[in-house]
Amino acid sequence: MYDWTIYDVRLKMPCPQEKATIATLKQSNLQSYIDNRKIENNMMETKYLKINPADNVAVAITALPAGEKLTVDGKEITLNEDVPAGHKFALKDFAEGENVIKYGYPIGHARKAQKQGDWMNENNIKTNLSGLLEYTYNPVNVDLNTTTLNLNTGAPNLTFRGYKRKNGDVGVRNEIWIIPTVGCVNGIINQLAEGLRRETGGKGVDAIMAYPHNYGCSQLGDDHENTKKILRDMVLHPNAGAVLVVGLGCENNQPDVFREFLGDYDQERVKFMVTQKVGDEYEEGMELLRELYAKAIQDQREDIPLSELRVGLKCGGSDGFSGITANPLLGMFSDFLVAQGGTSVLTEVPEMFGAETILMNRCRTKELFEDTVKLINDFKEYFLSHGEPVGENPSPGNKAGGISTLEDKALGCTQKCGTSYVEGVLPYGERLKVKGLNLLSAPGNDLVAATALASCGCHMVLFTTGRGTPFGTYVPTMKISTNSTLAKNKPGWIDFNAGVIVENEPMKKTCERFIEYIIKVASGEFVNNEKKGYKEIAIFKTGVTL
Numbered sequence: 001m002y003d004w005t006i007y008d009v010r011l012k013m014p015c016p017q018e019k020a021t022i023a024t025l026k027q028s029n030l031q032s033y034i035d036n037r038k039i040e041n042n043m044m045e046t047k048y049l050k051i052n053p054a055d056n057v058a059v060a061i062t063a064l065p066a067g068e069k070l071t072v073d074g075k076e077i078t079l080n081e082d083v084p085a086g087h088k089f090a091l092k093d094f095a096e097g098e099n100v101i102k103y104g105y106p107i108g109h110a111r112k113a114q115k116q117g118d119w120m121n122e123n124n125i126k127t128n129l130s131g132l133l134e135y136t137y138n139p140v141n142v143d144l145n146t147t148t149l150n151l152n153t154g155a156p157n158l159t160f161r162g163y164k165r166k167n168g169d170v171g172v173r174n175e176i177w178i179i180p181t182v183g184c185v186n187g188i189i190n191q192l193a194e195g196l197r198r199e200t201g202g203k204g205v206d207a208i209m210a211y212p213h214n215y216g217c218s219q220l221g222d223d224h225e226n227t228k229k230i231l232r233d234m235v236l237h238p239n240a241g242a243v244l245v246v247g248l249g250c251e252n253n254q255p256d257v258f259r260e261f262l263g264d265y266d267q268e269r270v271k272f273m274v275t276q277k278v279g280d281e282y283e284e285g286m287e288l289l290r291e292l293y294a295k296a297i298q299d300q301r302e303d304i305p306l307s308e309l310r311v312g313l314k315c316g317g318s319d320g321f322s323g324i325t326a327n328p329l330l331g332m333f334s335d336f337l338v339a340q341g342g343t344s345v346l347t348e349v350p351e352m353f354g355a356e357t358i359l360m361n362r363c364r365t366k367e368l369f370e371d372t373v374k375l376i377n378d379f380k381e382y383f384l385s386h387g388e389p390v391g392e393n394p395s396p397g398n399k400a401g402g403i404s405t406l407e408d409k410a411l412g413c414t415q416k417c418g419t420s421y422v423e424g425v426l427p428y429g430e431r432l433k434v435k436g437l438n439l440l441s442a443p444g445n446d447l448v449a450a451t452a453l454a455s456c457g458c459h460m461v462l463f464t465t466g467r468g469t470p471f472g473t474y475v476p477t478m479k480i481s482t483n484s485t486l487a488k489n490k491p492g493w494i495d496f497n498a499g500v501i502v503e504n505e506p507m508k509k510t511c512e513r514f515i516e517y518i519i520k521v522a523s524g525e526f527v528n529n530e531k532k533g534y535k536e537i538a539i540f541k542t543g544v545t546l
Contacts, residue, residue, distance in 0.1 A: 046502065048072070049324060050091070052104035057088040057120050059102075059320050059402070061502055064089070080117040086320025086402035086466070086483070088120040100125050100404075103323065103412070105355070108405040120404065127405040129353055129391030131384060132377050137369040138361050142421050151336060151512050158340065158515075161523035162304040162459075163241070166266050170308045171238035172459040172522045173476070174299045175207040176292055178244045178285075179234055181258055182216030182251035185275055189246050192285045196293065199286075204297030205241060207530070211474060211537050216253040218546040228253060229429030230539050232262055233455035235270055236431075239475055241299050242269045242292035244285065249276030268295055301524065307341030309522055310432060312453025312461040312475075313416040314348065316446040317395075319466025320402025321482040323412025326464035326498035329480065332511045333462075333518070335418035338436050345432070345458055346417040347440040347449050349379040353390055354407030355414040359439065363422045371425035375441055382542065397467045416464065428540055432457040446471055447538035460521060468493050472529025474537055476521055479528065480514075495527045 048070055050058040058072055064083045069076055072091055083089045088102065094110040100120060101107070108125040118124070163171040176196065178189040193210035202208055211234065215227040231253075235243050247255035255274050262270075271288045275281040313330055315322060334344040346352075352359060356376045363369040380390045391406045403409045423436030429452070432438060442452035450461050450473040460475050466482035468490045481487040484499035496517055501507055521527055529535065 048089075049502070051102060051324065054101055054104045056091050056094075056101045058091055059324065060085055060087055060089060078117050079119075080115060081119045083119045084402065088320070088402065088404070090114050090116050090118045090120050092116050099128070102408060105407070105411050107354070107408040107411065121402075122399045122404040125404040125408075127354075127391035127407060129389075129406055131390060132380055135357065135360055135369075135373050137363070137366055138357075139363070139369075140361050142362060142419060151508060151515065158306040158519065159303045160306060160309065160519045161301040162308070163238070163299050163301060164304070165238045166269075167264070169238040170304050170459075171240070172309075172524075173206045173239040174241040174296060175209060175239060176205055176242045176244075176289070176296055177234065177240045177474070178210040178246060178289075179231060180210075180212060180216065181231065181245060181247040181253045181255050183212065183214045184217070184248045184251065185246050186210075186212035188275060188281055188285070191282060192244070192246070192289060195282070195286055196289045199290075200293060205293070206524070207533075207535075209474070209535055211535075213537055213539055215539055215541070217251040219252060219541075219543070220546065221543055223541050223543045224252060226429050226541075227539050228258060228261055230451065230455050230537070231258070233429065233431055233457070234474065234537070235262055236265060237454070237457070237475075239459060240269075241296035243271070244288055244292060245270065245272045246281075246285065247272070247274045249274045305341070306337070306519070307435070309337060309518075310343040310345070310458045311337065311518075312450070312456075312458035313344055313346045314446070314450055314453060314461050315351075315413055315416060315464040316471075317397050317465045317467030317469050318401060318403055318409055318412065319398070319482055321499065321502065322401075322403075322409075322464060322466050323415055324482075325501040326466075326480045326482040327412050327415040329498045329501065329507065329510060329514060330416040330462055330464060331418035332507060333418075333514055334416065334437065335420050336511070336515065338418070338420040341435060343432060343435045343438065343458075344417060344420075345426075345438045345440050345453055345456060346414070347442040347453055348413060348444040349375055349441055350383070350390075351406070351410050351413045351444045352376060353380070353410055354405075355410040358414055359417075359422060362419070363425075368422055368425055372422065372439060375425055375439060379441070379443075401466050416462075426456055428452060430456065443540060445538070447473070447536060448540050450477060451537045451539065460518075460527075462518075464498070465494075470529065470532070470534050471536065472527075472534040474535055476527045477529045478518075478521060492532070493528055 046061050048058045060083045063085045066081045068079045093116050094114040096112050098110050099106040108127045111124050111126045163174050180189050189210040197208045278284040360372050383390045420437045424434040424438035426440045428441045442449045453461050454473050454475040461477045464480045470493050478495045480496045481494045487494045487497035
């Protein structure tokens, strides 16, 4: 399906908004295209990229001034205005209402007539997205042999150094977590975490962390259940070598009920304290933490097959390079991991709008297709029930970076999950049940989505960004920059630079380096959010607060 010397997005099916059938296009090769442009420009810096043969816009690789003359597909185009790096310019004249094509798909339509060479942005492109849609299952065949990628990664049976847990699960960190059942005890858990760090110096474990949140009381219905699920998922997460659950005693999320909600758990590694039922909660909590610490420091890393690794796929603060560099890199890695027997998880459902049929038609079964339709339409109903449009572009930063519509973002966003079959579809707060590529219900919000990925069981979150962010959730949150400028300017945020893909490094080589780095992180090397202690959780809320 793909030439894995470079990841390529090509048209396999029409966008659901398109009425006419669009023919499957001949595969293009981004790296070859970039190399050709270098030759044509006497090996000068590549100035633009036309991603797919069907596209009627191209992306500026560097900032281009008005009056710049470019040769695209043998035709000379003169830019009518300055075009910032990562932004699009018109390869043809557009009539009002005519579709703008990028990645081989419509990303919206022209708000008014535009001229060849115009800067195409959110001011002159309007989304095609609307309300609920009916979908038809048109399954595509995935050639699983291609997902081995022929990457030069050394031994065929790769391993990482992880922790085997008593229940057979595997973790990539051995941390002590203090988790509140309710926000009322946030101050206490912060003091307890600081106390144990001060007393032990953190020796023998990867981190000692408290995870405050605002919920656990004054919630009803789905909000209350979601809080319980996320907290349960944290308590049972294999990256935690030991957990102290701290309650108040009068909250909706009653500690005894929550204990039952956990199901089976290692009682030597998970302890409970209800602060209203003890005298000095600090001294009582420290006694329990000392017991937990003594257990956790006994754990040792050992060789674990890469098939046990589970990664979450996330993007935030995207730009015009996201769908060209970092997101396709994650897609290549995702396919590689799945081919090794591992697991990747894609979420941010609103950022699938406009690219959802790509995912639907890769569902392994009709039942998974129907689950994916429900995943998409449930989120659209959520938007519509609050009087919000389903096609609103997520953020000013996206627009500034060159993303004009939600379809523009979605077609880049979904590249993170590669080309493998969809093997599972998860409601928010549920834990992984099958290996392979899974889809998870959660919003696009960085904090909520990353927390949801960790909570379904991902060992780490791979987070692509073109704008940069310091945020990290409660598992390693690796930042992959879409451009080299960001990586240079924010070395304390960015862990891996994918910007080299539009400079001089083939995608295959970049992915080989990326796999090596992933294994190092899974084996204990800290990413920036861990080094700085930037670790937070955020729980999805949809209803009233009492």
